[in-house]
Amino acid sequence: MRRILAILLENEPGSLSRIVGLFSQRAFNIETLTVAPTEDASLSRITIATKGDDKVLEQIVKQVNKLIDVIKITDITDRKHIERELLLVKVVAMSDKSRTEVKRITDIFRGSIVDIGKQVYTVQLTGDSSKLNAFINTLKNETEIVESVRSGCVGIARGEKALRV
């Protein structure tokens, strides 16, 4: 089952590699991983989307927590939470028809066209991972995808719950 883990850790050299190393060393799965410093530059926030049964998940959470750099880890999957991912996708937009279709689909998904080339449009879309998947599948039916990049998901709990020091 897919789980989303939020991790708060010291923003030190090597702390990301310890997380990544742990996942490969213990044969845990990483679907996506995003990392950036927080508003407090001494801290980094990681969101990992992973898969595994309850026993594996328990080990992932405990093993990550055991790393000296890690301050907190929480599994936000079962709580009310907001999950977002950013997609940038470059598609062929040569004919009037394909330009119109790309524009129309982008509007429906509430994305935006952020760059236009002679033969391509670049579209930006945010949403949860399944929305991004749906958008890509729809686009594929209308035109050719030249290139795409996804940020991997970031997540945060709804309401007063907060992951902080």
Next chain:
Amino acid sequence: MTTQLFTGAEMVVKSLSALNVKYIFGYPGGSVLDIYDAIFQQDEIEHILVRHEQAATHMADGYTRATGEVGVVLATSGPGATNCVTGIATAYMDSIPMVVLAGQVASSLIGNDAFQETDIVGCTRPIVKHSFNCRSLEDIPVAISKAFYIANSGRPGPVVVELPKDILIPQNKGEFEIDTNVKMRSYNPTVKGHPKQIKKAVKTIANAKKLVIYSGGGIVLSDSSELLTTLVETLKAPITNTLMGLGGISGTHENFIGMLGMHGTLEANKAMANADVILALGARFDDRVTNNVEKFCPNATIIHVDIDPTSISKTINAHIPVVGQVDVIMQQFLDELATINFIPDEEVLTTWWQQINLWRSVKSLSYEKSGELIKPQNVIEAMYEITKGEAYVASDVGQHQMFAAQYYPFAKPRQWINSGGAGTMGFGLPAAMGAKLAFPDKHVICVTGDGSIQMNIQELSTCLQYSLPVVIVMLNNRSLGMVRQWQDMVYGGRHSSSYMESLPDFCKLAESYGHVGIKIDHLSELNDKLEQAFSIKNRLVFVDVHVDEKEHVYPMQIRTGAVDEMWIKKGVKA
């Protein structure tokens, strides 16, 4: 007034002094020459020059296992540091606190494939508790004091500190300040057990009909054998130890039913399999204990006390987990038992002990003593008699290790020093040297085999240089005994690369290093010659005992079976 300024190299030594370090085990090289120069100019810390960096790590490890003090290793960059990898992994697997100071090329060269550059922090990442890259002078005391704190608290383990050459050289100086009272927001190991879990555990223990206490290395690491003994005597329960936990309770205590697991006693494994409650104290349900996890102790309620939450329910599901320091938790158990006015139910105990004594009567450790061939078990028993069970025994890895674990009942924790988790051949001699350094007046034995000893035999030279007269007892069977045993049992007797041709004359070899060599190849001379070996106090004695090369280690769990499915001798199932 001008403040005194120090070089990074001086800061390294001053930091170690501030942390009461007595010995550094190491080997010099280009990137750490400044540290060696600083060591030369002081006399608070003694440096022990080994002959190979792997031995430095094992020697520091043996010193730590014998004393409880954190061992310190110093190695140069590149091959010096990578030679430490096996020793770091060994310490990691057995949760031994260790600080490894590794040199590194100058910061400006890092990443350039410079001479003797290796990313040692990267190399060791999966086998350390933590590591530090120092990048400035100010980092040095902070990293070293944190390294000691991390290595020696919570579940202990090795910590690597990387020191690039440019922050060690005389041209760079700075003020020295060290705070040995470390606090970290991201690292706060749990000490006390949760009161609710304590109550729940004690209630379960008090109502048990067939309780077994299963204790491991955590008891040794936390120096809590007295508490454990009190708990055992309060509960009047049978206790078994893991390989790492031997000495946690006296091997001759009447409640001790032997080691459990792959080469454990029948009574220990039977008691586990038939228990209704298992109290695991500082042990981690290793695969060498459990055998097939699917068949492991199906009727038992498992109470698992461990300082490391990841150990709990990793291989075997714990019904009542208690996270914290095992010594503190055992005291909490004793307090709670007193609160509920616990009195053991004699009737229940009698039934349980009658059953256990029936398994004991099988005498699963008995072996055939016939003919002129020396049985390896017999050598360990003789060694036990001569040293009155009081020696520190450092072991290598293989059949001799299991024989030592089975036939030398350890009275106290820290007497038994072996590579349990990693199973590192070559560990024994340097580990024995570390113990001898700490306890020069005690008997320190290295039990080894003709395979293992050759993996760090160069340290015979270090022994002479620093007067470390350990007694090496080598069970020489002219083969890699444990490998051969598996080949006999599982691979149709095909002895692929498990024999040792062209063995040296070990006695002459020992003599050439300036030591005493004693060869024993007749049973009739075993006791006399061993006694002679142990009577020589000021010189290292290398005892080369030619033992029966066909002997197997029994009892032995049957692969893929339950914990108590065992061979008790060749072709005989329990």
